[in-house]
Amino acid sequence: MNDSTGRAHIGVTGLAVMGSNIARNFARRGHTVAVHNRSRAKTDALIDTYGHEGDFVPAGTIEEFLDALQTPRRVLVMVQAGAATDAVINELADNMDAGDIIIDGGNSLYTDTIRREAAMRERGLHFVGAGISGGEEGALNGPSIMPGGPAESYRHLGPLLESISAHVDGEPCCTHVGPDGSGHFVKMVHNGIEYADMQLIGEAFDLMRTALGMPIAEIGEVFRQWNSGDLESYLVEITAEVLGQVDTRTGRPLVEMIVDSAGQKGTGRWTVKSALDLGVPTTGIAEAVFARALSSATDQRERARELQGGATTAAPVDTAEFIAAINEALYASKVVAYAQGFDQIVAGSREYGWDIAPGDLATIWRGGCIIRATFLDRIKEAYAEDPDLPSLLLAPYFRAAVEDAVDSWRRVVSTATLTGVPVPAFSSSLSYYDALRAERLPAALTQGLRDYFGAHTYRRVDMEGDFHTLWGGDRSEQRV
Numbered sequence: 001m002n003d004s005t006g007r008a009h010i011g012v013t014g015l016a017v018m019g020s021n022i023a024r025n026f027a028r029r030g031h032t033v034a035v036h037n038r039s040r041a042k043t044d045a046l047i048d049t050y051g052h053e054g055d056f057v058p059a060g061t062i063e064e065f066l067d068a069l070q071t072p073r074r075v076l077v078m079v080q081a082g083a084a085t086d087a088v089i090n091e092l093a094d095n096m097d098a099g100d101i102i103i104d105g106g107n108s109l110y111t112d113t114i115r116r117e118a119a120m121r122e123r124g125l126h127f128v129g130a131g132i133s134g135g136e137e138g139a140l141n142g143p144s145i146m147p148g149g150p151a152e153s154y155r156h157l158g159p160l161l162e163s164i165s166a167h168v169d170g171e172p173c174c175t176h177v178g179p180d181g182s183g184h185f186v187k188m189v190h191n192g193i194e195y196a197d198m199q200l201i202g203e204a205f206d207l208m209r210t211a212l213g214m215p216i217a218e219i220g221e222v223f224r225q226w227n228s229g230d231l232e233s234y235l236v237e238i239t240a241e242v243l244g245q246v247d248t249r250t251g252r253p254l255v256e257m258i259v260d261s262a263g264q265k266g267t268g269r270w271t272v273k274s275a276l277d278l279g280v281p282t283t284g285i286a287e288a289v290f291a292r293a294l295s296s297a298t299d300q301r302e303r304a305r306e307l308q309g310g311a312t313t314a315a316p317v318d319t320a321e322f323i324a325a326i327n328e329a330l331y332a333s334k335v336v337a338y339a340q341g342f343d344q345i346v347a348g349s350r351e352y353g354w355d356i357a358p359g360d361l362a363t364i365w366r367g368g369c370i371i372r373a374t375f376l377d378r379i380k381e382a383y384a385e386d387p388d389l390p391s392l393l394l395a396p397y398f399r400a401a402v403e404d405a406v407d408s409w410r411r412v413v414s415t416a417t418l419t420g421v422p423v424p425a426f427s428s429s430l431s432y433y434d435a436l437r438a439e440r441l442p443a444a445l446t447q448g449l450r451d452y453f454g455a456h457t458y459r460r461v462d463m464e465g466d467f468h469t470l471w472g473g474d475r476s477e478q479r480v
């Protein structure tokens with residue numbers, strides 16, 4: 001047990017990319033911040049390079065670190081998710097006192113956070129699983145922060161976290177999301193949407209590159225222009241930057257020199273697994289995760305290059321017009337991805353009793369995070385108008401935008417198919433839209449088949465109850 005008389009307002013342990021920049025963010029905003037890392041070198045490097053930026057208290061051991069903190073102690077853990085996070089939390093907990101607060105700011109799996117919160121609560125500690133987004137730049141200048149955990153912890157922590165978060169229209173991009181794993185759950189879905197956003201941008205790029213045969217620099221310019229319209233967002237902005245980058249070794253566009261095999265650390269996959277468990281059709285995110293998996297199946301792709309694509313047609317004639325159509329298809333598909341992500345958040349909130357307000361997330365995702373976009377203002381307004389919106393696609397603003405875009409969207413998907421350009425996210429989003437608005441779905445036939453082979457029963461459109469047809473007998477229908 002420590003008898004703390006320390007002076008630091010908060011401690012950060014784990015000083016890699018995220019932790020070191022968040023520690024600097026705290027210090028630059030006038031907070032005294034204790035800093036610690038498993039291996040001392042990162043602590044020393046932070047102090048040597050940035051020590052002048054504010055009031056840091058470097059610590060070599062967990063005991064020194066905790067002694068440096070005011071009580072109740074507040075410690076932000078920024079280490080690798082999984083076993084490393086468990087190890088750090090347990091070491092902290094063994095040396096902390098009742099009422100102290102541990103904040104896990106890593107990309108932890110929300111079910112781990114539920115487990116850890118319960119374990120820490122039993123030990124009298126507060127545990128806050130906080131999703132943090134913004135990468136290196138956001139961590140330093142203002143991330144979007146999604147803290148879960150007990151409401152009481154947020155009363156102690158809120159002002160501190162809000163002070164380092166991004167702000168949009170004077171509002172902090174940080175709010176208490178709900179109990180236990182809710183903060184990490186919404187961060188997971190945020191990352192799933194991030195995957196879908198990037199996949200859609202990639203498909204738009206591929207259409208311009210492969211179907212239209214445009215030079216990379218010109219495509220970059222298109223994205224730059226799109227960033228002053230409805231698609232204005234951080235990811236579209238940095239797409240223009242990446243496409244504009246010239247490789248210094250070869251003089252060619254850098255993107256042509258990067259291996260086309262996308263990595264993933266897990267949050268997209270977790271989103272899809274959770275969507276399957278919750279029964280939410282998060283198809284855009286799933287396609288994005290599978291597209292990364294397919295891209296990284298490099299040996300299989302190498303062998304498959306010999307497969308013939310059949311009679312593909314020539315590129316669209318009017319380039320400018322087709323670029324405008326891609327813009328609309330991208331926007332409509334993006335609305336679908338967000339609609340599905342928000343559906344998943346609503347379903348998760350219901351499943352775990354978290355009472356998450358979707359509009360609050362739209363508010364705190366407007367700044368600081370990777371999916372920040374002007375678009376989120378509209379989502380915020382949509383949920384302010386109707387907090388129980390059945391789907392974002394039914395909010396008047398988005399409904400009108402998607403209905404306006406749908407002809408272009410169909411043309412882009414059909415042109416992609418005819419020219420042999422893969423557009424899994426564009427096309428699955430359009431299919432989702434068509435399925436959602438369909439009068440009748442072929443699920444009726446699925447039910448008939450299930451009843452035929454497995455006596456799984458079906459419901460009728462004209463009366464209540466469950467029914468089974470005696471398929472192997474006289475084919476009469478029984479009420480079961």
Ligand SMILES: NC(=O)C1=CN([C@@H]2O[C@H](COP(=O)(O)OP(=O)(O)OC[C@H]3O[C@@H](n4cnc5c(N)ncnc54)[C@H](OP(=O)(O)O)[C@@H]3O)[C@@H](O)[C@H]2O)C=CC1
Binds near residue numbers: 105106134
């Ligand atoms: N990078 C990004 O853009 C973002 C990352 N995140 C999440 O934030 C967290 C931190 O990310 P990032 O800064 O990239 O760092 P990394 O995920 O690369 O983690 C490195 C840090 O973890 C520490 N660590 C690893 N294993 C242990 C252990 N067993 N015990 C103690 N410390 C350990 C390392 O210490 P040592 O130096 O001693 O090896 C180092 O400080 C992760 O959960 C990540 O998913 C969230 C948003 C964005």
Ligand SMILES: O=C(CO)[C@H](O)[C@H](O)COP(=O)(O)O
Binds near residue numbers: 132191266
């Ligand atoms: O959380 C993040 C941004 O919000 C991280 O950058 C995350 O690592 C991105 O995921 P992946 O590495 O799977 O692309």
